[in-house]
Amino acid sequence: MADATMVGKLLVANPRLVDPNFDRTVVLVLAHSEDGALGVVLDRPSDTEVAAVLPSWAERAVPPARMFVGGPVGRDSVICVARVPAPAALEAVAGDDVWQAIAGDLGTLDLDTDADRLDDTVGELRIFVGYSGWSGGQLEAELLAGGWWVLDALPEDPFTPEPAELWSRVLRRQGGELALVSRYPPDPTLN
Numbered sequence: 001m002a003d004a005t006m007v008g009k010l011l012v013a014n015p016r017l018v019d020p021n022f023d024r025t026v027v028l029v030l031a032h033s034e035d036g037a038l039g040v041v042l043d044r045p046s047d048t049e050v051a052a053v054l055p056s057w058a059e060r061a062v063p064p065a066r067m068f069v070g071g072p073v074g075r076d077s078v079i080c081v082a083r084v085p086a087p088a089a090l091e092a093v094a095g096d097d098v099w100q101a102i103a104g105d106l107g108t109l110d111l112d113t114d115a116d117r118l119d120d121t122v123g124e125l126r127i128f129v130g131y132s133g134w135s136g137g138q139l140e141a142e143l144l145a146g147g148w149w150v151l152d153a154l155p156e157d158p159f160t161p162e163p164a165e166l167w168s169r170v171l172r173r174q175g176g177e178l179a180l181v182s183r184y185p186p187d188p189t190l191n
Contacts, residue, residue: 006029006032006037006150007029007030007031007032007102007103008028008029008102008103008104008106008153009028009029009150009151009152009153010026010027010028010029010042010150010151010152010153010157010170011026011027011029011039011139011148011149011150012025012026012027012148012149012150012151012167012170012171013025013026013027013147013148013167014146014147014148014149014181015181015184016146016147017142017147017148019147021071021072021132022041022132024043024167025041025042025043025044025167026041026042026043026157026166026167026170027039027040027041027042027071027132027148028040028042028081028102028153028157028158030079030081030102030108030131032139034136035135035136036133036134036135036136036138036139037133037134037138037139038131038132038133038134039070039071039131039132039133040068040070040071040079040081040128040131040132041068041069041070041071041128041132042068042126042157042158042160042163042166043160043163043164043166043167044068044069044070044163045064045066045067045068045069045163046066046067046068046069046129047066048066048067049065049066049067050065050066050067050127051065053067054078054111054127056114056115056116057080057111057115057125057127060115060122060124060125061125061126061127062124062125062126062159062161063161064161064163067127067128067129068126068127068128068129068163069128069129069130070128070129070130070131070132071128071130071131071132071133072130072132073130073131073132073133074130074131074133075129075130077129077130077131078111078127078128078129079108079127079128079131080108080109080110080111080125080126080127080128081102081106081107081108081109081125081126081128081158082099082106082107082108082109082122082123082124082125082126083105083106083122083123083124083125083155083159084099084105084107084109084121084122084123085105085123086121087099087101087105087107089121090118090121090122093117093118093119093121094113094114094117094118094121095113097110098110098113103153104155105123106155106158109122109125111127124158124159125159126158126159149171149174149178151170151174154173157170167182168182168183169182
């Protein structure tokens with residue numbers, strides 16, 4: 001059976017991972033079971049402003065207020081990751097099915113909810129187009145092959161204002177060998 005404790009963790013791509021969809025990415029795991037796993041890439045902002053696609057949510061999106069590419073799967077779907085300091089207050093104004101907890105006050109928010117009804121019940125949020133998905137056992141096989149490191153997330157990771165620096169920053173804060181990997185060149189053959 002899959003280790004459900006990976007929910008809320010970061011998958012940090014080994015620079016030798018050969019899938020270009022995940023080159024130097026940091027993925028936040030949103031769901032994980034024996035049936036598979038689902039997450040969103042935290043460090044791939046698109047050029048599309050949130051205001052151009054979801055104007056009612058733009059004011060709540062943290063900078064850079066762009067749509068992020070959550071992964072190569074389901075590019076016609078949108079996932080919102082949000083911080084909700086008081087879930088009971090959110091449920092009181094919007095109902096109990098609008099927010100799904102991931103870890104602590106971090107979770108996914110249903111964007112079909114009327115943003116104007118939420119008052120101050122929702123803190124930071126980021127919106128992702130598509131997601132990263134693995135069928136049952138697929139992620140575990142990639143972990144065994146050394147394609148990913150499973151690391152703890154800090155509260156600010158999903159909302160970093162500098163997404164291009166996230167991969168290096170997460171590895172650097174681990175210390176030791178992973179801190180050295182954070183400096184791994186994009187093309188080692190050019191060294």
